[in-house]
């Protein structure tokens with residue numbers, strides 16, 4: 001029954017036919033999304049990446065085609081040849097863009113069959129195709145405002161489990177939503193290439209088999225066959241190479257680079273991902289901000305959104321104290337963290353007194369109209385806050401009657417005082433956390449997002465970009481009680497902090513926490529879409545930073561000797577940034593699942609279920625690589 005394509009050629013895609021094609025003889029090819037049998041009439045929804053067209057096969061007019069159509073099952077690949085006819089006004093398929101017409105097939109060619117699918121591709125395909133074309137903005141006729149007005153979040157409703165879909169990724173990828181995402185991704189990358197080229201940047205590929213470049217994750221390592229016992233690392237980013245490009249005088253570098261990081265996966269992380277990687281010589285941070293703002297303006301225009309520039313700027317200290325996050329979602333109005341510490345300076349309430357005595361703080365956020373929150377929601381939020389390290393979540397409700405979990409401990413007047421300091425109005429609620437400042441920030445920051453999400457306070461189709469600047473140079477890790485670079489070890493301290501760095505390295509370790517870096521992130525809608533820094537271009541300062549990170553001179557030489565040498569040959573001041581392609585796509589689509597914007601993603605446990613990787617290798621391969629698997 002399977003026939004050859006021979007010299008048949010497609011004349012149109014399945015999303016193309018309209019009224020003006022009526023009367024034309026066309027050849028469409030695609031997959032049978034659905035077949036409906038009404039005795040002498042068989043209807044086929046024929047799908048390709050362009051959309052869906054209804055094919056009608058009439059037993060009387062085309063008996064052969066009709067007989068074949070009866071054999072066709074879902075996902076068979078067919079060609080339908082016939083005439084475009086107009087459908088009656090009242091029987092139009094309003095859900096299909098091609099719904100005004102259908103193809104009266106005179107010939108059906110079965111190009112391939114298909115096993116029954118292990119899962120249904122998509123519950124309501126027709127509906128979906130129509131909406132996607134809008135979101136994607138591919139249709140030149142649909143106006144920009146129409147596209148923005150009707151955003152469509154990828155919904156997983158009615159879909160099979162993700163693991164099953166990942167195993168059969170080639171089937172899942174037939175879903176119009178994923179195809180639209182991948183096409184948008186293509187257009188984003190294309191736009192990046194155009195934009196960077198217009199500004200004189202050169203796309204330079206850097207190697208994937210390298211020596212470790214620390215970005216804070218574990219490396220994926222690759223054993224060398226020809227150098228027994230030696231290993232390459234896959235790049236966590238092209239960081240050192242792009243800096244070396246500047247030392248080489250290449251001046252303006254960019255790359256859509258593949259990066260590999262072996263770290264605990266979260267919803268927005270994958271072991272391998274792509275980033276736009278940028279470096280330039282003699283830049284001020286201002287030039288980098290302008291470059292990246294211009295780029296995001298162009299990228300967001302692809303979905304019909306206008307970003308306003310310049311993006312507002314906040315220092316790290318400011319966002320942490322106001323929003324409790326270094327990637328605040330500025331679409332959320334208000335609900336900023338309010339410091340209640342001084343209002344409690346005299347308190348005898350032991351939990352708060354001890355926190356304050358230990359240099360901690362007490363802060364709260366006001367939930368507009370939150371006084372009606374149930375006990376149950378408050379308990380849930382309490383559990384939620386605990387996940388971020390909060391010991392407890394206190395609350396005040398300014399309902400018809402004042403109520404508060406702190407009433408007994410602090411008394412009526414103090415509770416009213418605190419609500420006032422927090423800026424709460426009648427009808428609001430205040431949620432309060434006490435503790436070390438990082439825990440207070442993390443838990444209230446997360447609560448701010450969570451409550452906004454639950455209460456639907458986040459407007460859709462709004463994009464709120466910002467810069468976060470002046471990140472700390474170092475972060476203290478409690479587990480091994482040492483400082484790590486907050487960005488990476490090649491990030492320059494603020495000029496005015498270099499002297500402090502020297503003092504810190506020479507014994508005044510309490511200064512480490514105060515050092516600020518020339519580092520910056522771009523955040524849009526609570527997602528860190530780019531991050532970078534002005535680099536250290538002086539060998540002496542670079543050595544100081546390695547020392548600050550606990551590296552002896554020998555270790556620094558063993559790991560980065562080539563780079564320290566390179567810095568000694570006329571390194572220009574330089575700096576750059578990198579922007580995650582997947583993260584950016586997640587904001588554009590929008591989706592919270594990074595796997596929606598990649599063709600072949602891995603699971604949260606870093607496996608590829610389709611190709612079944614990672615897998616074992618032949619003992620012979622291990623032998624060639626001089627490796628032995630240790631007994632568990």
Ligand code: ASP
Pocket residue numbers: 215236237238239278488531532533576577578
């Ligand atoms: N290499 C950094 C990263 O991958 C970006 C940069 O500093 O340019 O996050």
